[in-house]
Amino acid sequence: MPSRPGxxxxxxxxxxxxxxxxxxxxxxxxxxxxxxxxxxxxxxDAIVFAPxxxxxxxxxxxxxxxxxxxxxxxNASEQRAxxxxxxxxxxxxxxxxxxxxxxxxxxxxxxIVFKAPVSxxxxxxxxxxxxxxxxxxxxxxxxxMHGPHPDPWYSEQRRQLCIVAVNCxxxxxxxxxxxxxxxxxxxxxxxxxxxxxxxxxxxxxxGERGNRxxxxxxxxxxxxxxxxxxxxxxxxxxxxxxQMPDADTLKSLVEHLSDExxxxxxxxxxxxxxxxxxCPTCFCSKQEAEQDLVSGEHQxxxxxxxxxxxxxxxxxxxxxxxxxxxxxxxxxxxxxxxxQDQYQRSGCVGxxxxxxxxxxxIDLVEEVNLMLGSRHD
Amino acid sequence: MTDFVPMTARLVAKTAExxxxxxxxxxxxxxxxxxxxxxQFNMLAIPGIGEIPISIxxxxxxxxxHTVRGVGRVSDAMLALPEGxxxxxxxxxxxxxxxxxxxxxDLVFITAGLGCAPVVAAINHAVTHRNRYRRIVILQGVxxxxxxxxxxxxDAWRDMGDCQVLLAASEEQKRKYHWRLGMVTELLAFxxxxxxxxxxxxxxxxIMMLSAIPYLKQRQVADGDIYLxxxxxxxxxxxxxxxxxxxxxFVCRDGPVFCYPDVKxxxxxxxx
Ligand SMILES: Cc1cc2nc3c(=O)[nH]c(=O)nc-3n(C[C@H](O)[C@H](O)[C@H](O)COP(=O)(O)OP(=O)(O)OC[C@H]3O[C@@H](n4cnc5c(N)ncnc54)[C@H](O)[C@@H]3O)c2cc1C
Ligand code: SF4
Ligand code: SF4
Ligand code: SF4
Ligand code: FES
Numbered sequence: 087m088p089s090r091p092g093x094x095x096x097x098x099x100x101x102x103x104x105x106x107x108x109x110x111x112x113x114x115x116x117x118x119x120x121x122x123x124x125x126x127x128x129x130x131d132a133i134v135f136a137p138x139x140x141x142x143x144x145x146x147x148x149x150x151x152x153x154x155x156x157x158x159x160x161n162a163s164e165q166r167a168x169x170x171x172x173x174x175x176x177x178x179x180x181x182x183x184x185x186x187x188x189x190x191x192x193x194x195x196x197x198i199v200f201k202a203p204v205s206x207x208x209x210x211x212x213x214x215x216x217x218x219x220x221x222x223x224x225x226x227x228x229x230x231m232h233g234p235h236p237d238p239w240y241s242e243q244r245r246q247l248c249i250v251a252v253n254c255x256x257x258x259x260x261x262x263x264x265x266x267x268x269x270x271x272x273x274x275x276x277x278x279x280x281x282x283x284x285x286x287x288x289x290x291x292x293g294e295r296g297n298r299x300x301x302x303x304x305x306x307x308x309x310x311x312x313x314x315x316x317x318x319x320x321x322x323x324x325x326x327x328x329q330m331p332d333a334d335t336l337k338s339l340v341e342h343l344s345d346e347x348x349x350x351x352x353x354x355x356x357x358x359x360x361x362x363x364x365c366p367t368c369f370c371s372k373q374e375a376e377q378d379l380v381s382g383e384h385q386x387x388x389x390x391x392x393x394x395x396x397x398x399x400x401x402x403x404x405x406x407x408x409x410x411x412x413x414x415x416x417x418x419x420x421x422x423x424x425x426q427d428q429y430q431r432s433g434c435v436g437x438x439x440x441x442x443x444x445x446x447x448i449d450l451v452e453e454v455n456l457m458l459g460s461r462h463d
Numbered sequence: 464m465t466d467f468v469p470m471t472a473r474l475v476a477k478t479a480e481x482x483x484x485x486x487x488x489x490x491x492x493x494x495x496x497x498x499x500x501x502x503q504f505n506m507l508a509i510p511g512i513g514e515i516p517i518s519i520x521x522x523x524x525x526x527x528x529h530t531v532r533g534v535g536r537v538s539d540a541m542l543a544l545p546e547g548x549x550x551x552x553x554x555x556x557x558x559x560x561x562x563x564x565x566x567x568x569d570l571v572f573i574t575a576g577l578g579c580a581p582v583v584a585a586i587n588h589a590v591t592h593r594n595r596y597r598r599i600v601i602l603q604g605v606x607x608x609x610x611x612x613x614x615x616x617x618d619a620w621r622d623m624g625d626c627q628v629l630l631a632a633s634e635e636q637k638r639k640y641h642w643r644l645g646m647v648t649e650l651l652a653f654x655x656x657x658x659x660x661x662x663x664x665x666x667x668x669x670i671m672m673l674s675a676i677p678y679l680k681q682r683q684v685a686d687g688d689i690y691l692x693x694x695x696x697x698x699x700x701x702x703x704x705x706x707x708x709x710x711x712x713f714v715c716r717d718g719p720v721f722c723y724p725d726v727k728x729x730x731x732x733x734x735x
């Protein structure tokens with residue numbers, strides 16, 4: 087896990103310039119390397135990661151406007167492909183799938199035979215990944231790949247990933263990655279990294295694969311002016327109004343177990359679980375048994391779950407988190423405090439999704455600051 | 464991928480233990496040795512119905528023993544399986560009782576409720592390897608006399624040298640021979656063991672654990688000599704599904720057996 091220094095730009099190093107007209111060649115280079123290319127596109131009024139048939143599918147000239155409980159796409163002032171910041175999902179669903187068959191059970195004359203499902207992992211390249219989502223990916227790596235029982239499906243796809251990241255050139259109103267140390271500049275975890283300018287891209291590569299791809303592109307040296315523009319827009323993206331308290335302060339949330347504020351939030355929270363399902367680091371799942379009466383084949387399926395759901399804490403005839411206040415507290419304490427015991431950092435990368443997709447407009451950062459403040463003053 | 468895809472196990476025999484409670488004798492269809500510790504668990508699956516965590520009760524005649532209580536959909540279906548059926552089995556998972564570390568000490572077992580498999584398995588082990596341990600004290604609480612499972616076992620343990628069996632019934636009016644009225648924790652006043660050289664193993668409702676601990680403190684038992692077998696909702700058993708979290712812990716992976724000081728801050732906190 088790379089260290090997460092506070093925000094400071096390193097734009098100047100090793101960047102070359104790719105004219106906008108040549109972005110298609112980057113796409114083609116990924117295809118030629120054998121990747122299925124997945125990229126952002128507009129679907130049902132949101133930016134989603136989906137297979138890309140060409141760069142014209144990118145959300146050119148579109149950006150999102152967010153606020154607590156709000157997400158709206160509109161025309162941007164600039165005709166860029168990456169002027170948006172986040173959609174409702176990071177690329178998490180491509181690795182930790184919303185539904186994953188765990189095993190198949192077939193009835194035979196000799197009893198039941200169990201077998202593993204066919205994996206659909208393949209070399210996949212993701213274009214337009216942001217630094218917050220790379221940080222979230224590294225957290226999911228720790229959870230799914232570095233425990234005592236590495237998840238075979240996650241791991242197989244993870245090993246075949248190529249990442250073309252983009253530095254954010256602006257920040258949505260709900261972004262607060264600077265305070266968590268996860269953005270707006272990508273500093274690790276990518277093969278190629280772009281800074282998007284009005285007429286083209288500054289490109290840098292990391293590692294053998296990234297450099298190999300970069301070498302095939304018709305790049306030119308980047309001018310000092312282009313580099314300055316990239317630095318300026320990164321600095322603009324780093325001006326964010328929300329601030330998550332630092333990791334040590336967040337740890338002290340466990341001293342607020344019986345704070346009345348949990349009850350006040352619970353009056354507004356619908357326990358819908360939207361926050362956990364849009365969060366790029368949440369990892370909870372439940373298992374469901376499915377039976378095909380005709381073929382006699384059975385499937386055990388893993389499905390995303392949330393600590394807001396009714397059965398998450400079900401045990402011995404009761405739900406140990408029967409109250410909504412207890413579920414909201416589980417989400418916040420796990421994400422921000424006990425996550426640090428599990429994975430040596432907080433589970434929040436500052437993407438702001440849980441804020442914009444909360445139907446009750448509950449603002450995680452505001453609630454946490456209120457709670458920590460109410461104790462300290 | 465055997466951690467994820469179950470191996471098959473054949474139900475060769477069922478022993479009735481009580482009302483809706485059977486011990487399943489499972490023969491693994493695998494030549495691999497199946498090493499386990501008492502206190503660990505397996506995920507037992509009936510395809511198309513579901514998968515549940517069940518403690519490992521023991522190993523007998525080439526069979527793995529699991530004692531299952533029918534309390535709901537999957538466990539009821541498991542009890543309804545005819546002999547000869549096949550089940551899926553993943554495991555063993557989790558940390559068991561560190562019994563090797565307890566050698567040469569007095570062992571104190573505290574359980575409440577209807578036959579707590581992880582503790583009964585550990586008692587069986589201690590009794591089988593009697594000379595490795597010093598005194599054995601068994602404290603069991605139930606609501607009514609007739610709820611006590613494995614009555615014959617308790618009688619045999621009581622008759623064994625250097626073994627004290629104390630039973631309590633919390634919802635009885637009249638005291639029966641060998642029994643006391645009240646909660647299992649009240650039995651601790653009568654337990655004879657060396658507090659400075661013991662290991663206490665507790666399994667049962669958390670409320671019982673919470674009331675036993677002050678009694679143990681009164682007897683000067685060190686926190687670090689108290690071990691608890693915890694239960695939470697398990698979906699995967701492998702530290703992935705997140706359901707079993709208890710504060711910073713994944714009970715399936717970091718437990719289910721915990722040393723008391725580790726879980727102390729989270730024990731009995733409502734909502735965890
Ligand atoms: C570490 C561990 C060891 C266990 N050992 C044994 C054992 O040796 N013998 C035994 O009979 N039982 C044991 N249990 C309990 C057993 O797992 C549950 O009784 C079983 O999961 C219930 O499933 P069901 O579908 O039959 O019931 P459901 O209809 O799902 O529910 C019945 C009851 O069981 C609880 N429950 C449901 N699913 C789970 C789950 N995944 N984990 C925990 N509780 C659940 C519910 O809250 C409800 O009160 C153990 C549980 C754990 C966590
Ligand atoms: S907690 Fe909210 S802001 Fe933080 S990573 Fe999750 S969705 Fe993003
Ligand atoms: S417990 Fe809640 S907050 Fe934590 S990973 Fe699971 S769903 Fe997310
Ligand atoms: S905080 Fe908002 S998104 Fe999360 S469960 Fe409550 S209402 Fe839903
Ligand atoms: S049972 Fe799934 S994480 Fe513990």
